[in-house]
Amino acid sequence: MCLQVRQLILAASSLVIAGASPAFGQGSPVSVVGDSTLPSLVAEALARNPTVAQRQAAVRAATLRIRPAGTLPDPMLTLGVMDLVLPHFQFNQSDFTEADVELSQEIPWPGALGARSGVVRGAAAGARAEEGTLRRDVTTAMAVAYYRLGYAMTALETLRHQRDLLDAAVQLSTTRYATGAAPQSDPLQAKLARDRLRSEEFALESERVAALAAVNALRNRAPGATVPVIRIDPAAVHAGVVPQLATDSLVALALATHPRLAARRAAVDVATRTIQVERLGARPDFTLTLRYGYRPRAFNFNFPDFFSAFVGLRLPVWAWRKQHRLADAARVDSTGAAASLRDTELQLSREVTETAARVQASQQRLALLVDGVLPNARGTVESVLRSYQVGRAEFLTLLSVEDARYRAELEAVAVAADYQSQLVMLRQLTAGETQP
Template identity: 25%
Template sequence: MSNIFFDKKVTLQLWFVMLSVVSSPLYSGENTNQFTERVAVSLAVGHNPNLSEMRARYKSMSEIPSQVGALPDPMVSLNAMNFPTDTFDRDQEAMTQTQIGFSQVFPFPGKLGLKEEAAEYDALAAGHTVDEVRLQLIGNVKSRWWNIYYLDRALETVEMNKSLLRQFIAVAKTKYETGKGLQQDVLLAQLELSKLIDQEIQLQAIRRNQSIQLNVLMDRPANKVVLLPNQVSKTMPNLANETMLYQLAEVARPRLKQMETQIEAAQSRLDLAKRDYYPDFQVGVTYGDRAGDNPSPGGGSRSDFVSVMVGVKIPLYAGRKQSKAVSQRNYELQKNHYALLDEKGLVMAAISTSVTDYHRAKQQFSLFGSGIVPQARQTVDSMLAGYQVSEVDFLNLVRSQMTLFNYELQYWKALSEAKQALARLEAAVGKESVYE
């Protein structure tokens, strides 16, 4: 009767510990100042310095087209001509005059329009860069968020198993002291507990590093505590087929639109280089004011002078300058075309990789949640019942509990990896609507 009472007491103690751990604040997630994935994304988009830098760059480049599309600034000149060095008298010599002049350079028709067009494409490409940086930022924030969520669940699982192992140690000690157990059982449980403590130390360090990186993305102090909610959606949506995702990326991905715009800018610069074979013009007008009188017999005041100048820039060294410039711009256009083709390949590969990772993690999450973890839990229950009646040795009981622990970690890891794969897929495609 005493043995039966002892076994029931041990069983009740073990289950009480499990229930107390599950209902503890750490496990239940009853923390304040928590923020969801959506809040984290909102903070990052609103405050991230790199994204703000790209926005400022875009605004800066938007001011360039009107500048390069305007005529060069005119030149106003003031001249003192033909003053005699002995007296510097304006009346002494007939050709002495003070002049005011005005000149303006006129590029060959079409050049300014092409310069403005190329600058507009550059500004548009900078706008697409803002969208791309924003997209990648959101993907990074989501990935960090779900990684921290997994680490929280892992730490809770470690804490629960530490409590259970401490209870196992107490039970093993009790059995050893009453002559019904072995000292090696106590040592084994203590070893497993020490291993769990070591794993907890590593997980806490990893979580802090992940929190630092997430805080940086959100422009928060690096050491600020990051608290996440305990309850999240575990829904695993069905994805659109890869071909449709490819087509969606070609029209939605900002990186591809940026590179397409850069091709347009390169084409405008090539056309401009071809226009440089044609000359620019310069027109000038000068008014000369004279003083004094004409000599007899005509007499009378000296008349003022008006001069008109027209200049033409001659492409005399076209073989070394303009032709080389056309060749350079042509190669730059080819480079941009090849870069776009290469980037499309990388985007498609990123989409396929993310789809593969998502399906793998989704299947694992379902398998661990509906099969492996419940089965492992049943195995622990069975082992515990057998241990109470001395039909199962302590080593197998501890091993079954640690196996369950590892499967629970893999369960949460699969959930986190599936959500991170979704974030990478959304970033690769260029929008969130990647589902059926």
């Protein structure tokens, strides 16, 4: 029996020592910032996402409306006959009878067509900027979902490794209790720790399914479609950390390049041009009319044909009730659009500042975990294990320090995943590109 206990102790010791060492770099690749999997997923999402397709269609539609907005109205062709003799509608019994062909063309006040096309051109620019904003949002959402999935997968792998260790601990403590070498509380504590781990596994599996569904929804695929996932290695992520620009510089980059501001500037431009459209609408439009009148032969005499030309003028006598008020409304819209632009600038500056702070905090936490917490936790486990083997440490103490090591590894993975997500978000806020 003593030999069996000794073998169990050695087996448990090997598992604990394995658990105390890094659980990464043992087969599959690990995730670092800039891995090739995320850009391919982003490219697929931008190509297949239905919301992106809808915004692209809106851009095309807005662009196609530019030329019609600056085109003259269609001319009017009128055919008619006048002064037929009653009661038989005779055509050649009066010298007043004639057949008319009339062509008229409405001509807006100079500059009106250009102003209208300018409004539509501004709307098209706004649509393009909205598409650019959406592409950045999709890129960020994909990064968040992808690294969330990577965290869940890595955490599940770490958890299963920890479960194997606790299974051995349960067997060891049960055997020692059966031989009278350990109290009954030892196997009970080991089983409790294992059951808690099982509960955490259910939660992590649920998070994995949710993250996988989020990734697949962005790329327009079934929720359970396979996604290649690279494990997250906190040490590798920490090694790839590069210094960031100062926050003021990042804010300046965002204000200069982000399409969200371009969309608001386009809205200001549209409102400003609409003022000009309404002001020109209060000016008189012209109508040019040409008429040819054919006169039939009557009373054995060929009457000469007629040609007429007219210039019409629309009198904006109600402009004070219509166009002037519409121009005032456009001025109010312009003021509101300018306020919205300023609000967006403030929001964007705040987002960049907050994201930069989170990136810096994640860098610091990751450095502390990788360089300090994890080595200390692993060293503590090894030290307590040696003391336990010679009877100078209790089993509960060993379980406690091993659980602390396990929690530290999970925290390091979570911080590494959050750092990579926040870094992509910061790049999308400040860069002119849509790829992470």
